[in-house]
Structure formats: structure tokens, C-alpha cells
Amino acid sequence: MYKVWIDAGHGGKDPGAVANGIQEKDIALKVSLDIKKRLEAQYEDVQVLLSRSTDIFLELKDRTNKANAAGADILVSIHCNAGGGKGGFESFRYTSASQNSIKLQDALHRSIMAKLGGIDRGQKAQNLHMVRESKMPAVLTENLFVDVIADADRLNLASVINAIIDGHVQGVATYLGLTKKKKEDKPVTLRDINVVSAWAEASWEEVTANGYFDGKRPGETITREEAAVVMNRLRKNFLKLIADVDGDIKELDERLQEIEGKKRTYQS
């Protein structure tokens, strides 16, 4: 079971970059939660652990301490960029990153760019806390610029957020060599309506022999009018039975009608 640590940047009192009505912390959280959902739903043997799953503030050292203590196999820190310019996507590894960190960056950067499109600002190395203090291969992604109008417009599109999420999911899966879950092909076993279920066999035989049902299509659904016919057969037989034991059938019918709250003439 692989452990993937997804770190949603910023949170709580630290909104990260804010511009054009977008807060970096919100995009980071949404993307992170959905990466977890999709990775675990689509791939076998992978567990996604999160620095935060709500809008709370965390110090950087708390994030890397938790990921290191959990023994995560990889760490990906999710951010949005700011600083103007033309916008686009870029990713960061540590300045003296391990070979595996570089491989992880390769896999993530490629798959995110493939899904996201637009300006590729490149695979970069920088002395950032999240990639320096993580003991496992670690990459930080900067997913478009909140202060570049064209990027902000894109970040407001569900399709673009989806591309960012899927790009991360695909990149992690490629790096770890995850196996896709087989779709559960539930065999469609349509019942034969002409064959009575084992549990109903005895009753079906009896009601057929007694003339309430015709013995055909035991598995078919019943209509209201069919139910009415059966109920009425049963009702009349009960009246006859009681009349045989105790007096006049019309009188019994009238008494039953009183109980039923309706009046009509008995028809045999």
C-alpha cells in the first residue's frame, strides 16, 4: 500500500495569493480533496493522506513533520501562483533533489501540462521548505496565477480544475506505477418470471390451487386491478365461509360493508 501525502498549501488565516475573487487556499484545498478521492477510487493499493482537509492554518514544519512521521512515499504540495506576467504552470523540486524527486517532478509536470495546456513555465528547482524538509520524493506545483486575468478566468472553470486534479492523479499513478482498479462488472442476472422463487413456492402452489392466482408468471409484477381481483375473490370466499358457519351471506356482507365504511348490494 503506497502512502501519498497531498499538502494543500496555506489555509485558515493564511489565504495565500488573493486576486480576482480567488483565494489560493480554496483552490489548493479543492484540488487536494479531489486528488485523494480520485486516486483512491481509481487505483489499487494507494492511500492518500492530507496535511489538511478543511480550511485550517498549519505551519510549514507541521506539514513536513506529519508527512515524515507517517512514512509517506511521496509528497505533493499544491499551490497557485501570483506575481503577474503571462501566467501558466510550473513545478518545483529541491535544489539538491534526489533522483526520485526529479522523476516525480517529470511525471507530474508532464501529465499536468498534458491535461491543462497553456503556458509551461518549466520544471524548476528552488530552496523551498516543503520540498527541502520532506524525507520522501517531494514536488510543489504552482497551478496558474490568481493575479493574471486569463489564468483567474481559467481557475473559475470546473473543466480547468478537473484538468489540474486529473493531471496530479495521473502523474502520481505513473510515478508509483499504480494499477487501475478493474471496473466492477456486476453480472446482470435477470430473473425468469416464469419460475417461482424457492421461498414462495409453497404459497404460490396453494394460492393457485385455491383459485386466487392462475399459476402463470409468478415473477411478474402485479397491477392494481389484478390485486383488486385477488382481494375480491378472497373477500367473497370469506363471506361465504362465515355465512356457512353463521347465517345469511347478504347480512354478513352488509355487516362487513359497515366495517369497510361503504354500502353496495352484494353480488355473488
Ligand SMILES: [Zn+2]
Ligand atoms: Zn502558495
